[in-house]
Amino acid sequence: MDRVGIEERAAVLGKRSIKTTAKQQGIRLAVSMLDLTTLEGADTPGKIRHLCAKAVCPAPTMPEIPSCAAVCVYPSLAGVAHEALEGTGVRTASVATAFPSGQASLEVKLRDTEDALAAGADEIDMVISREAFLAGEDTRVMEEIVRVKDACGDAHLKVILETAELGSYEHVRHASLLAMEAGADFIKTSTGKAASGATPGVTLVMLEAIRDYMERTGRPVGMKAAGGVSTSKAALHRLVLVKETLGDEWLSAERFRIGASSLLNDLLMQYQKTQSGRYARPEEFSKE
Amino acid sequence: MTRARTAIAWDYAPAPESTDHVRLRDSYGLFIDGDFRDPREGARVPSINPSTEEPIAEVAHAGPADLRRAIDAARAAQPRWASLSGLERGKYLFRIARLIQERARELAVVESMDGGKPVRESRDVDIPLAAAHFFHYAGWADKLSYGVGGREVAPLGVAAQIVPWNFPLLMAAWKLAPALACGNTAVLKPAETTPLSALLLAEICQEAELPAGVVQIVPGDGATGAALVRQEGIDKVAFTGSTSVGKDIQAALAGRGVSLTLELGGKSANIVFEDAALDQAVEGIVNGIFFNQGHVCCAGSRLLIQESVAETVVARLWERMGRLRVGDPLDKNTDVGAINSREQLERIDELVSAGEGEGAVRRTIACDLPERGYWFAPTLFTEVAPAHRIAVEEIFGPVVSVLTFRTQAEAIDKANNSPYGLAAGVWTDKGAKAFEVASALQAGVVWQNTYNHFDPSAAFGGYKESGFGREGGPAGLRPYVRVS
Numbered sequence: 001m002d003r004v005g006i007e008e009r010a011a012v013l014g015k016r017s018i019k020t021t022a023k024q025q026g027i028r029l030a031v032s033m034l035d036l037t038t039l040e041g042a043d044t045p046g047k048i049r050h051l052c053a054k055a056v057c058p059a060p061t062m063p064e065i066p067s068c069a070a071v072c073v074y075p076s077l078a079g080v081a082h083e084a085l086e087g088t089g090v091r092t093a094s095v096a097t098a099f100p101s102g103q104a105s106l107e108v109k110l111r112d113t114e115d116a117l118a119a120g121a122d123e124i125d126m127v128i129s130r131e132a133f134l135a136g137e138d139t140r141v142m143e144e145i146v147r148v149k150d151a152c153g154d155a156h157l158k159v160i161l162e163t164a165e166l167g168s169y170e171h172v173r174h175a176s177l178l179a180m181e182a183g184a185d186f187i188k189t190s191t192g193k194a195a196s197g198a199t200p201g202v203t204l205v206m207l208e209a210i211r212d213y214m215e216r217t218g219r220p221v222g223m224k225a226a227g228g229v230s231t232s233k234a235a236l237h238r239l240v241l242v243k244e245t246l247g248d249e250w251l252s253a254e255r256f257r258i259g260a261s262s263l264l265n266d267l268l269m270q271y272q273k274t275q276s277g278r279y280a281r282p283e284e285f286s287k288e
Numbered sequence: 289m290t291r292a293r294t295a296i297a298w299d300y301a302p303a304p305e306s307t308d309h310v311r312l313r314d315s316y317g318l319f320i321d322g323d324f325r326d327p328r329e330g331a332r333v334p335s336i337n338p339s340t341e342e343p344i345a346e347v348a349h350a351g352p353a354d355l356r357r358a359i360d361a362a363r364a365a366q367p368r369w370a371s372l373s374g375l376e377r378g379k380y381l382f383r384i385a386r387l388i389q390e391r392a393r394e395l396a397v398v399e400s401m402d403g404g405k406p407v408r409e410s411r412d413v414d415i416p417l418a419a420a421h422f423f424h425y426a427g428w429a430d431k432l433s434y435g436v437g438g439r440e441v442a443p444l445g446v447a448a449q450i451v452p453w454n455f456p457l458l459m460a461a462w463k464l465a466p467a468l469a470c471g472n473t474a475v476l477k478p479a480e481t482t483p484l485s486a487l488l489l490a491e492i493c494q495e496a497e498l499p500a501g502v503v504q505i506v507p508g509d510g511a512t513g514a515a516l517v518r519q520e521g522i523d524k525v526a527f528t529g530s531t532s533v534g535k536d537i538q539a540a541l542a543g544r545g546v547s548l549t550l551e552l553g554g555k556s557a558n559i560v561f562e563d564a565a566l567d568q569a570v571e572g573i574v575n576g577i578f579f580n581q582g583h584v585c586c587a588g589s590r591l592l593i594q595e596s597v598a599e600t601v602v603a604r605l606w607e608r609m610g611r612l613r614v615g616d617p618l619d620k621n622t623d624v625g626a627i628n629s630r631e632q633l634e635r636i637d638e639l640v641s642a643g644e645g646e647g648a649v650r651r652t653i654a655c656d657l658p659e660r661g662y663w664f665a666p667t668l669f670t671e672v673a674p675a676h677r678i679a680v681e682e683i684f685g686p687v688v689s690v691l692t693f694r695t696q697a698e699a700i701d702k703a704n705n706s707p708y709g710l711a712a713g714v715w716t717d718k719g720a721k722a723f724e725v726a727s728a729l730q731a732g733v734v735w736q737n738t739y740n741h742f743d744p745s746a747a748f749g750g751y752k753e754s755g756f757g758r759e760g761g762p763a764g765l766r767p768y769v770r771v772s
Contacts, residue, residue: 002717002737005568015408017303017620029296066296208567239298244611251298 001169001205010200013244014237020274023236027271029251030235031058031065034267035093035224035259037072038288039100039192045080048073050288052084059268059285062275068264069253070123074099075116082120093158094121097148100162100191102127106144113151123156124148125188125224125259128175130165138178145182158186158224158257163202164194172202176209180221190227192259197227203238207245223250226259232270235263300613303620305407310394312484315346318354318507319490321361322500328353330508335484338404339617339626339661347483350506352515355475358504359521362446362473365501370443370471374430381426381469383496384489388419388461391492395485399457400617402484404626404662405580407618417742418461421760424744425465428765432470435762441769443471444547445523450513450537451486452529453479453628454583454684460486462759463526464503470768472524475504477516481629483507514540522546526767528585531682531708531753549757549767551585551749553682554710556731557703558588558739561696562596564715568737570604573688576713576739578612578624578666582686583632585754586711588739589683592699595692602670602690606651609666614655624686627662636664636685643669643678648689674702682708696721700728709751713739732758 018026036055038047048071055068070091071081078094085092094116098104104112113124126148132140149157159179163172179187187206190197203225210221225238235258242250250256265285273279315332317324329351334343350358369377388395392415399410432441447467451459460476467474478486483505490505506512510533517525517537527537528551541548558576560569576588593601617625627633644650648669657663664685672679672689679689693699703712712731714722726734732749735741742748747763749755757767 002565002568005565005571005737009568009571015412015620016300018300019303020301022299022301022303025296025298029298032296066294243298248298252295 001173003169003201006169006204007201010204010241013240014200016240018236018240024271024274026236026239027232027267027274028064028066030232030239030258031068031264031267033253033257034068034264035070035072035226035257036068036264037192037226037259037261039072039074039095043074043077045077047288048077048080049084052081052090054264054286054288055090056085056088058264062268062271065268065271069257072125072259075112075119075121078116078121079119091122092120093123093125094119095125097126097144099125099127100193102129103131106147109144110147110151113148117152117155121155123158124152125158125160127160127162127191128179130162133166133171133175141175142178142182145179145184149183156185157183158188159184160188160191160226162191162194163189164196169201169205172205173209176206177213180210180213184221186222186224186257188224188226188259192227194227198225198229198238200237200241203241204245207241211246220249220255222255222257224257224259229258229260230262230266232266235267300621302616304616305397305400305618305620307397307401307618310397312345312398315348316483316487316507317348318350318358319487319493319503319505320354320358321365321504322494324490327351328357330354335402336481337401338481338628339658341660344401345484347487347507349508350477350512355506355512355516355519358475358506359446359448359519361501362475362504363521365499366443366445366473369473369499369502374432377469377471378426378429380496380498381422381429381465384492384498385419385422385426387492387495388415388422391488392416392419395457395488397618398488399485400625403453403456403482404617404628406622406625408620408622409580414455414458417744418458421458421461421465421744425469425764428466428762429469432765432769435765436769436771440772441470442772444768444770445472446521447472447474447524447526447768448516448519448522449474449476450516450525450527450529451476451478453482454580454585456482457485457489459528460489462528466759466764467526467768468502470765472768473502475506475516475522477506477508477513480507480509517541524548524768526757527551534755547767549759550755551757551759552753552755553684554585554587554708554750554754555590555680555682555706556586556588556708556711556713557590557592557706557729558713559592559699559703559715559725560594560597560601561699561714561716561721562594563717565717565737566597566601566604569715570601570608572713572715572737572739573605574608574612577688578686579740581624581627581664583628583684584740586733586740587684588711588713589688590679590703590706591688591690592693592702593690594699595694598690598692602668606668609653609668612653612666614663614665615658624666627664627685630662632684633662633664636683636687639678639681639683640667640687643672643676643689646673646676646678648672648676648678674705680706696725700725704730707753710754711735
């Protein structure tokens with residue numbers, strides 16, 4: 001892995017010119033891939049219900065804007081989200097396994113996961129033990145993923161690598177491969193709580209790991225870019241990375257997600273601008 | 289209310305760079321003694337856009353009497369230019385650099401219209417580097433003796449400079465900036481197919497109030513170039529172009545006391561070892577051979593891959609090639625533009641047919657090519673033997689020939705087994721190996737874990753039939769001064 005080369009390639013793809021219809025379609029696609037997220041200590045059932053309404057119908061005045069892919073919350077609020085989203089096609093995602101640090105025993109992590117599933121979560125976003133990974137204990141990292149995956153049953157498992165804490169692109173790639181070997185349905189960059197998130201370089205390295213794993217095993221694995229993707233430009237850059245690394249088959253919510261909270265309103269504002277030719281006031285879009 | 293979930297198809301919409309801001313005249317004269325002048329003998333010839341075959345503007349070609357006039361103007365202006373302090377000459381060069389930056393967008397569009405290269409490259413590489421070259425040598429103008437080991441320097445006099453069509457403005461900058469910094473005056477002949485950006489540079493010289501006669505721009509064809517180097521009254525020839533023309537120039541200058549630098553062709557080896565970062569190596573291969581449609585003298589056209597990873601690298605390269613976007617040079621998302629001229633397209637066709645005839649396996653990506661204009665889709669040859677013409681001769685197009693090797697010694701041996709020696713790439717994660725291989729390669733430039741990166745502070749030039757003399761950095765001052 002060559003850091004300079006990776007970042008150069010990722011930056012070049014950020015220069016693709018996405019205008020007019022490509023911009024509109026790209027923004028609609030990004031909305032459909034969004035895991036609308038709130039992970040705060042202050043989250044209440046009321047806030048979750050508001051967020052769910054927004055995920056189902058992001059822009060009532062623009063019917064061509066699709067629903068988001070999922071709403072992502074803490075396990076204690078997964079039940080509220082599940083109830084609010086029932087029958088809408090928007091999935092309930094819950095973080096679990098002592099999110100965000102992962103510093104807990106496996107028993108506690110499994111119990112956390114079971115709670116989220118019992119509350120109706122369709123998707124589990126687990127964190128790997130960076131503590132084990134950095135100590136070189138690959139087997140323990142994988143063992144945890146395998147056990148959580150078992151507990152998940154039909155629910156989709158996204159494995160968060162927290163790339164900002166891994167220290168190098170080699171580690172990002174290695175952790176990606178471990179997670180996929182252990183059965184991850186998605187690999188995800190970040191918790192959103194660390195210093196950096198889904199940078200273009202990290203995104204590219206993980207997409208290439210998915211490509212190589214797919215080539216070897218034939219199993220497609222999804223990718224979720226979370227953390228730091230807060231503007232339409234950044235979101236479209238991530239879609240370009242996907243398109244030119246894995247191809248169009250990955251351009252759907254089944255295979256690619258973006259985890260974010262503030263991104264949605266920027267997408268809506270930019271979309272409206274492509275139609276009206278002017279930027280709306282931020283207040284014209286509901287915060288949640 | 290639930291939103292329907294239907295698949296959303298996504299492709300890039302056309303993103304053409306606007307041409308509204310381009311201020312081209314219908315017809316350009318010869319730039320001699322500070323002004324555009326009608327030719328005394330030469331004809332006016334349209335410059336063609338190779339992506340549409342439409343004429344863009346009419347350009348005067350210089351005949352022998354015009355060349356005479358240009359050289360006389362340069363000669364007359366030279367003593368005064370040389371007598372300016374280095375600081376003063378530097379000010380003019382800084383001014384030119386800034387004006388290039390100010391007109392960067394226009395220059396990029398003209399470069400892509402006239403030459404066929406993707407606007408992404410002219411915008412991000414050609415024009416910024418041309419400005420950077422003027423900035424770099426502006427800085428040297430008052431420090432010349434520091435660039436040659438503390439010795440006294442004097443300018444040579446009048447430099448006749450002939451540049452190719454692959455990087456028209458950038459090559460003009462490579463030639464003019466050091467010549468002027470050292471106190472020489474210049475007569476520059478741009479290439480027949482791409483004269484326009486050099487003529488815009490002439491306008492910039494006027495805007496910069498460069499003293500009349502310091503720079504002459506005299507467009508023309510090969511015959512004009514041949515006549516230029518045979519004129520009396522020149523002290524220096526700097527040529528970038530083909531090896532055969534370079535040899536002709538060298539013969540014409542023999543015994544005349546005219547100093548010469550040649551930057552000629554290449555068949556540069558791009559060497560991928562098994563311990564390389566392969567994904568980044570694939571990017572480097574793509575950048576090495578498909579950058580500017582392969583119209584790059586230092587293109588990594590001989591790809592040497594260690595056998596143990598050859599299959600993987602070729603598979604990934606082929607997959608990556610399939611994602612190249614070929615088409616309208618002015619579209620901001622185009623990766624590979626038009627071939628520069630019909631003549632060049634015919635040469636590529638001829639060599640590629642020879643490759644097939646000799647038994648190499650050809651793969652060309654499937655892509656829609658425009659009906660008009662000159663196009664060649666990116667092509668990969670495997671099963672290439674070192675004796676095949678496509679492994680030996682410069683194709684100067686988007687065509688890469690893949691050869692394999694087993695050991696480091698064999699890689700060095702194969703890389704050096706060429707009449708050329710312009711550039712090379714070495715891909716390995718092992719630092720010691722990279723330096724060991726680089727110092728054994730007979731190439732003027734060796735890139736480690738990258739390719740086709742240029743910087744005005746780095747010397748560029750060749751070994752063997754790739755020429756002699758260096759351009760860029762302090763080494764680039766040397767060909768324009770007499771050291772005492």
